[in-house]
Amino acid sequence: MDVLILQLFNGISVSSILLLIALGLAITFGLMKVINMAHGELIMIGAYAAYMMQNLFQSYMPESAFNWYFVVAIPFSFAIAFVIGLLLETVLIRFLYGRPLDSLLATWGVGLMLQQLARTIFGAPNVGVTSPTWLDGGMTILGDVVLPYKRLFIIALVAVVLAAMYLYINRSHAGRRMRAVMQNREMAACLGISTRRVDAVTFAIGSGIAGIAGCALTLIGPIGPSLGTYYIVDAFMVVVLGGVGKLVGTVFGALGIGLSNTLFEYWTTASLGKVLVFLCIVAFLQWKPSGLIAMRTRSLD
Amino acid sequence: MKEQTRSVILQCDDITVDFDGFKAVQGMNLRLLEGELRFLIGPNGAGKTTMLDMICGKTKPTSGRIVFGSAEITRMKEHQIAELGIGRKFQTPSIFRTLSVFDNLEIAMKQPRGVFATMRAKLRGEDRDRVHAQLAMIGLETKASWRAGDLSHGEKQWLEIGMMLMQEPQVLLLDEPVAGMTDNETEKTGELLREISRTQSVIVVEHDMEFVRNFASKVTVMHEGKLLKEGSMEEVQRDDRVAEVYLGKRRDADASRSTA
Amino acid sequence: MLHKLLRLPQGKWMLALYAVAAIALFCAPLYLSDFRLNLLAKFLAYAIVALGLDLIWGYTGILSLGHGVFFGLGGYAMAMYLKLTASGGRLPDFMEWSGLTALPWFWKPFNSFAFTVLAGILVPALLALILGYFTFRNRIKGVYFTILTQALVIITTTLFIGQQAYTGGTNGVTGYTKLFGYSIASPGTKTVLYLVTVAFLIAAFVLCRVLVKSRFGKVLRAINDGENRVRFIGYNPATYQMIAFSVSAGLAGLAGMLFVLHVGIISPSMMGIVPSIEMVLWVAIGGRGTLVGAALGAILLNSAKSVFSETYPDAWLFFMGALFVIVVVFLPKGAAGLFTQLKWFKRKEAGHEGADSVRYPAV
Numbered sequence: 046m047d048v049l050i051l052q053l054f055n056g057i058s059v060s061s062i063l064l065l066i067a068l069g070l071a072i073t074f075g076l077m078k079v080i081n082m083a084h085g086e087l088i089m090i091g092a093y094a095a096y097m098m099q100n101l102f103q104s105y106m107p108e109s110a111f112n113w114y115f116v117v118a119i120p121f122s123f124a125i126a127f128v129i130g131l132l133l134e135t136v137l138i139r140f141l142y143g144r145p146l147d148s149l150l151a152t153w154g155v156g157l158m159l160q161q162l163a164r165t166i167f168g169a170p171n172v173g174v175t176s177p178t179w180l181d182g183g184m185t186i187l188g189d190v191v192l193p194y195k196r197l198f199i200i201a202l203v204a205v206v207l208a209a210m211y212l213y214i215n216r217s218h219a220g221r222r223m224r225a226v227m228q229n230r231e232m233a234a235c236l237g238i239s240t241r242r243v244d245a246v247t248f249a250i251g252s253g254i255a256g257i258a259g260c261a262l263t264l265i266g267p268i269g270p271s272l273g274t275y276y277i278v279d280a281f282m283v284v285v286l287g288g289v290g291k292l293v294g295t296v297f298g299a300l301g302i303g304l305s306n307t308l309f310e311y312w313t314t315a316s317l318g319k320v321l322v323f324l325c326i327v328a329f330l331q332w333k334p335s336g337l338i339a340m341r342t343r344s345l346d
Numbered sequence: 347m348k349e350q351t352r353s354v355i356l357q358c359d360d361i362t363v364d365f366d367g368f369k370a371v372q373g374m375n376l377r378l379l380e381g382e383l384r385f386l387i388g389p390n391g392a393g394k395t396t397m398l399d400m401i402c403g404k405t406k407p408t409s410g411r412i413v414f415g416s417a418e419i420t421r422m423k424e425h426q427i428a429e430l431g432i433g434r435k436f437q438t439p440s441i442f443r444t445l446s447v448f449d450n451l452e453i454a455m456k457q458p459r460g461v462f463a464t465m466r467a468k469l470r471g472e473d474r475d476r477v478h479a480q481l482a483m484i485g486l487e488t489k490a491s492w493r494a495g496d497l498s499h500g501e502k503q504w505l506e507i508g509m510m511l512m513q514e515p516q517v518l519l520l521d522e523p524v525a526g527m528t529d530n531e532t533e534k535t536g537e538l539l540r541e542i543s544r545t546q547s548v549i550v551v552e553h554d555m556e557f558v559r560n561f562a563s564k565v566t567v568m569h570e571g572k573l574l575k576e577g578s579m580e581e582v583q584r585d586d587r588v589a590e591v592y593l594g595k596r597r598d599a600d601a602s603r604s605t606a
Numbered sequence: 607m608l609h610k611l612l613r614l615p616q617g618k619w620m621l622a623l624y625a626v627a628a629i630a631l632f633c634a635p636l637y638l639s640d641f642r643l644n645l646l647a648k649f650l651a652y653a654i655v656a657l658g659l660d661l662i663w664g665y666t667g668i669l670s671l672g673h674g675v676f677f678g679l680g681g682y683a684m685a686m687y688l689k690l691t692a693s694g695g696r697l698p699d700f701m702e703w704s705g706l707t708a709l710p711w712f713w714k715p716f717n718s719f720a721f722t723v724l725a726g727i728l729v730p731a732l733l734a735l736i737l738g739y740f741t742f743r744n745r746i747k748g749v750y751f752t753i754l755t756q757a758l759v760i761i762t763t764t765l766f767i768g769q770q771a772y773t774g775g776t777n778g779v780t781g782y783t784k785l786f787g788y789s790i791a792s793p794g795t796k797t798v799l800y801l802v803t804v805a806f807l808i809a810a811f812v813l814c815r816v817l818v819k820s821r822f823g824k825v826l827r828a829i830n831d832g833e834n835r836v837r838f839i840g841y842n843p844a845t846y847q848m849i850a851f852s853v854s855a856g857l858a859g860l861a862g863m864l865f866v867l868h869v870g871i872i873s874p875s876m877m878g879i880v881p882s883i884e885m886v887l888w889v890a891i892g893g894r895g896t897l898v899g900a901a902l903g904a905i906l907l908n909s910a911k912s913v914f915s916e917t918y919p920d921a922w923l924f925f926m927g928a929l930f931v932i933v934v935v936f937l938p939k940g941a942a943g944l945f946t947q948l949k950w951f952k953r954k955e956a957g958h959e960g961a962d963s964v965r966y967p968a969v
Contacts, residue, residue, distance in 0.1 A: 080749050140935050145749045146669045147934045150890065153883055154930025161923040274879065278760050281753045316761075316768025323761045327740050327754070334744035402838060428840035436838075442831040449824050454839045461849045467821040513839055 047190050052311050053304075058196040060303025061203040062265070064296060065258040066276050067283035068203075068210060071295040072251035074284055076227045077244065079138055080149035084280070085273020086159035087252045090129060091122035091259025092268040093167060096174050112177040119202075122260035123253040130252020134245045142244070156273070163270035174263035195264045202261055206254060211292060213250075223247050286326055288336025297337050302326070352379040355547050356401065356432075356517050361410035363396060370396045371407075371571040378517065383543035385558050386551045388568035389591060394551045395437065397568070398519045401549075402434040403427040414517065429459060433515035437522050439502035443495030447486055447505060450494050451477045454509035477512070483538075484508040499526050507535075511542070518548045524557055536561040631804045640793045644868055647800040649908045651864040654810045656888045656904035657897055658857030661814055663886070664894030665823065666850050667830035668747065671882050672737075672755030675762045676730035676855040678877025680862025682766075683726035685779035685872045686716040692782035699781065704771035713772075726863040727856045734855030738848035745844075747833070759882050763874040778873025790867060803864050807901070810857055814897050817853070826850055887926070890933050893942025903940060
């Protein structure tokens with residue numbers, strides 16, 4: 046029983062991380078049809094932003110304030126990744142709309158350069174980020190099952206980001222413009238919406254969320270220049286599994302992959318578990334080729 | 347008169363299609379005889395294109411049955427239906443842009459469609475003649491080696507018609523074949539359709555009423571996914587309901603319905 | 607000068623060019639040092655991968671980021687054979703270290719060279735066929751397919767690293783020196799292996815060329831132009847895509863086998879994400895949709911890499927990343943595309959295109 050609960054918790058924890066990474070993709074891939082392989086590097090940037098913030102606090106702030114660095118680091122990571130995303134969209138991505146495969150290759154090239162840049166600036170070895178002390182320890186339930194605060198914090202963070210995204214997309218004016226452009230670009234342009242600006246901001250928001258994901262990842266382990274590459278393919282699988290265009294699909298996709306990954310790895314080995322998850326995904330796509338939540342269209346291609 | 351002697355080649359029984367709650371076609375019936383040239387008209391959103399989509403397998407009906415000759419094709423895949431002998435021309439010209447005009451016709455030609463058949467396929471003299479005859483018919487002889495994507499809009503339309511004829515289908519489905527054509531080209535297309543319907547059956551979806559009046563023998567009017575009226579052009583024009591939803595109040599009908 | 611050359615019957619001078627290239631390749635042992643010859647042999651093996659990739663990407667429009675796996679499977683097949691011969695009937699060393707006492711069943715057939723060669727081509731081809739069956743049949747295509755192939759790479763490498771007792775883990779399969787009793791490191795054997803590679807490259811080129819020029823190839827290009835339209839003239843695109851993908855994977859497997867003979871090692875890192883996407887870069891740079899371009903792309907980029915990356919390993923990664931961006935954004939048809947673009951401009955000047963390109967802006 047305890048083992049089951051622990052595995053379930055681990056599964057949800059893995060899902061939450063996948064979801065946080067996939068949320069950004071759900072925007073850039075789901076809404077804009079851009080395959081941003083540099084998404085992993087935006088995560089890495091977010092992680093290094095948190096690292097920098099930690100160093101700043103260590104150097105210039107009184108020791109008592111150190112614990113607060115993480116609170117500042119989250120928006121800081123978002124901002125840095127947002128700006129870099131904006132830059133990326135302006136100089137590169139906008140030439141690649143409507144060419145998803147090309148966007149994949151070009152952004153992979155960007156990712157490579159960003160990784161190398163990080164290696165040049167921060168060095169190739171991984172660096173550790175000290176978590177704030179209030180996240181040490183865990184909550185004990187059922188006598189001996191310990192749920193680490195860090196994991197719980199990440200789950201809560203994902204929930205907050207998800208809610209904020211939902212509100213932004215569905216309730217705000219900016220979100221409505223964004224939906225309008227993604228659904229019918231020409232019409233939106235005719236109605237006086239600057240599609241260029243909406244594209245840029247949308248992409249930047251997706252990137253910013255990657256930054257938050259990177260910040261959250263510093264709680265789990267050391268970070269390095271190739272941090273993003275560990276997660277990027279899994280995150281893409283989440284979007285493929287969940288279907289494109291609806292956030293709820295992404296949530297279920299992340300839960301599906303996260304939980305099954307944990308369970309299979311528990312039952313077999315880490316490497317066999319991954320194979321089984323992949324087979325399950327391919328099997329699932331036999332049943333629903335366009336993912337869990339699919340938008341039906343009548344167009345020919 | 348003559349119609350009793352001709353047999354039914356395509357029959358759609360009680361077809362309904364549901365796009366997530368929106369019934370694009372409801373309980374539609376359609377019978378097409380051998381060698382018939384049928385026009386399918388109706389205001390935007392009447393479900394005409396959806397009907398063609400279901401016959402050629404692009405959309406699967408939610409309920410109902412489609413029978414072609416003696417075979418039920420309701421649940422067949424597009425390529426199987428095409429191989430059985432139903433050809434489709436889409437509204438926007440869809441030809442293979444990077445292939446030459448000749449190659450477009452060559453791969454459309456009636457032939458075994460398997461992987462290994464096409465790997466071994468040789469262009470025999472008679473095939474070449476067949477393609478050249480088709481090129482002559484669609485007026486693209488001099489452009490046989492052109493990249494199809496470089497053709498003008500009208501030429502692309504013709505090429506697509508040519509490709510459909512190369513398949514030698516028994517039933518041809520054409521979605522607005524004269525859209526964007528000049529009067530001269532339109533006339534030519536009409537003559538061609540008449541010519542084709544001597545040996546093959548044709549269903550044409552058309553908005554150009556002038557064109558329909560000139561070439562239609564029998565017209566089916568659809569409205570909001572249902573059959574409204576079927577008969578000769580004169581009968582249809584005399585019908586009050588048709589006049590109300592389509593001919594008379596066409597402008598209103600267009601304004602109140604968004605495009606399909 | 608160039609214009610005059612262009613006016614010759616194209617088929618003829620291309621054929622002459624191919625002949626010259628083939629002769630130059632076969633004579634390379636006469637003018638290249640052993641070291642350079644071995645490098646070239648490796649690049650020619652890569653060129654075989656590029657040909658296969660071009661078949662599905664350039665012609666059919668399917669981007670596979672999973673060719674590292676097919677390449678790796680071929681490589682492992684050959685490495686298993688060499689390892690078994692080197693162990694001379696005993697258990698391969700890494701198996702002993704991992705505590706295995708008997709040879710796993712799937713290793714046993716690799717005692718036979720004929721089986722090895724067949725498996726090196728057919729196992730990747732079959733894997734591609736199966737993956738293709740489950741994806742193309744359901745019209746999972748475009749980026750979805752690409753992402754699945756990338757996932758295939760991840761799980762395969764994880765599996766090969768994880769199952770150390772059977773695969774040699776991170777180190778891969780290495781520690782063999784002899785093929786049919788000849789040392790694969792000796793200059794004589796290397797020359798022979800080089801010539802074998804050239805022969806296979808030419809054979810692969812001819813195969814791809816025949817496929818591409820056949821009606822089968824025209825259907826592949828038609829699928830690239832409009833998959834759905836192909837259905838409505840009666841072809842089943844899924845079968846075509848599956849076969850093309852499978853042939854392409856088989857070629858990658860063949861290349862993997864040759865690679866192991868030249869390099870003497872295969873490990874999971876050679877079939878990972880980065881090598882897989884690098885393969886795509888070769889084709890992108892050389893020019894997708896032209897076989898010669900793809901093969902040349904593989905050879906040139908790897909030559910540049912071997913020169914560059916030894917002296918400036920960091921700069922090389924920057925360079926490769928930038929190359930990706932530049933080629934994709936500015937040269938979508940690669941170096942070979944420059945040549946075509948030149949012709950296209952001439953056409954445009956002649957005024958054939960104007961009206962149409964106005965009505966249909968870059969679709």
